[in-house]
Amino acid sequence: MEKIIDESIQGQPLALDQNKENKRKLFIESYGCQMNFSDSEIVASILAKEGFNTTQHLEDADLVLVNTCSIREKAEQTVRKRLEKYNAVKRINPGMKVGVLGCMAERLKSKFLEEEKIVDLVVGPDAYKDLPNLIEEVDAGRNAVNVVLSKEETYGDIAPVRLQSNGVSAFVSITRGCDNMCTFCVVPFTRGRERSRDPQSILTEIDDLVSRNFKEITLLGQNVDSYLWYGGGLKKDFQKASDFQKATAVNFAKLLDMTAQRHPKLRIRFSTSNPQDMTLDVIEIMAKHKNICKHIHLPIQSGSDRILKEMNRLHTRQEYMDLIDNIKQIIPDCAITQDMIIGFPTETEEDHQDTLSLLEYVKYEHGYMYAYSERPGTLAERKLEDDVPEDVKKRRLAEVIALQRTHCAYRHQSYIGQTFEVLIEKESKKSDQHWSGRTTKNIVAIFPKGKYQIGDFVMVRIDECTSATLLGEAIGYSDNN
CATH class of the missing domain: 3.80.30.20 (tm_1862 like domain)
Structure with missing residues (x-):
């Protein structure tokens, strides 16, 4: 299996619109490939129906979840450091529960729960629908684990909340x-x-x-x-x-x-x-x-x-x-x-x-x-x-x-002088006067904002480049708008 790991989004706490009916707070971080970030959206969707709103403040959380990856040693080391941080906060807020999701959860379940006693909850990638039951167990003061792999589960019936999305x-x-x-x-x-x-x-x-x-x-x-x-x-x-x-x-x-x-x-x-x-x-x-x-x-x-x-x-x-x-x-x-x-x-x-x-x-x-x-x-x-x-x-x-x-x-x-269709995704990190988007070839292009907005398809003439980015000028909307 191949994984593209975007270092810029590792460990970002996820947030979505708040439901006034929900009284409990969920703090959820993801590490690893995009599959893990996608799974976190499924988890947040399931827990939203169980009374949880997401928070970006660890100290406010009733439930802290980290979605983990085993593909690289660096990701595992980072997750272990985060678990130490969670437990330091937990000493101040003993009602807070800590859980590990994903690939690392399955592999290290007994180590986390029994030997090191650093988590209350361990949930494998195919067991997210069981979260409501597992949280009931944790609320009752018992550790909870489900890492059973499924032959059928695809989460096709759950509409994920778009936690990481730019809306585009x-x-x-x-x-x-x-x-x-x-x-x-x-x-x-x-x-x-x-x-x-x-x-x-x-x-x-x-x-x-x-x-x-x-x-x-x-x-x-x-x-x-x-x-x-x-x-x-x-x-x-x-x-x-x-x-x-x-x-x-x-x-x-x-x-x-x-x-x-x-x-x-x-x-x-x-x-x-x-x-x-x-x-x-x-x-x-x-x-x-x-x-x-x-x-x-x-x-x-x-x-x-x-x-x-x-x-x-x-x-x-x-x-x-x-x-x-x-x-x-x-x-x-x-x-x-x-x-x-x-x-x-x-x-x-x-x-x-x-x-x-x-x-x-x-x-x-x-x-x-x-x-x-x-x-x-x-x-x-x-x-x-x-x-x-x-x-x-x-x-x-x-x-x-x-x-x-x-x-x-x-x-x-080789692209200098050419014109590409670019989908505007966000503001450039380096300048609030420029947009950032990607070409069909998946290359980031940066250009002055002009009259354009996020979500527009724009034709951009490439004038300069770096090893990672194309720089140019928008010359009009594409016919895809």
Whole structure:
């Protein structure tokens, strides 16, 4: 499973409109990937019906929840520090209850509850509907835990409150779990096997967003290309489905096509793809519809066939490059971004050079690159020795980052003089006189505000660039308004 972790939003306390009827206060923070932030919206929606309003003040809270991630060591360390902070406040406010949600909750349930006694409540990713019962247990003075993984739960019947939203773009979860047993990843063990939401529930949620004037959605899943609805059930059981179920099944390409046709002015993105599951029909649907953004996040993790095999990635370097070639042929202007793990166990200098040469071949628009850190509970932790020295990891990572920055600059400089449609999302961080928005390629563009407003689609001529941002001038509205 691939994860894009946006460092700028880690640990933000979530807030939504207050219901005067609700008397209890919920403080909820999220760490990790966008799936965790999406899950926090589901949790807040469930608890709003149980009498909780969100607060951004920890000291005022009756219930404090932290939604956790196990994908990177840094996230775990941060969550532990936050739990120490919560418990310091709890000593002043003993009525406050503390709970851990998500991936880390499942893995460390006994440690948190019994050994360290730092939380009252532990809830796994498939158990959020059980929160009302679990909170009753906690209110009665008992610890509460539910980390049972489900074969059916997709939360398709819960309309998430849009806690993280700017009112312009929103995430719509379409799958849960993952069947890809990558040796570096704990997600199949913390989020369970892969299952997909009923497409009608997805389209209903999108209809609601459009009616509320949202302009962009991102279809979200651990592995969106694996989406497969055949009436419910695990993806791995599809072979047991009836002939009718197989004939009427909806795969990701079909879902993408249905969504784009239904709302032709709605911008559509998706994340995250796995190279072994991305098919040509998805790329062809992207090319067919103007409103599907021309950006694919396509993690490779390593450019070495030998390391890909150690990682249990079910594709080769050549297969990945063939997929890149097909994308470029069918959608010549498509932006491609990557995830890369540097210093995976047994990685040699030759393997590292293979990664650098793959970077040169693709020249990615952007990348998320990390030094390997052993994650408890993964196959790699059980079977492979973390044998690449830290100084070697750091040096190789620095080389990969430097090359990626060169490619970012190369790509961005090629856009100077071009005009792109930009969806205005917010005010620029550096200037209250400028808007910030993204192009179809998922690149941030900054330009003077002029007469335009948040939510407008604007044509922006690019005059300058940095390695991360395009700078330009709005020349008029696009025909998508």
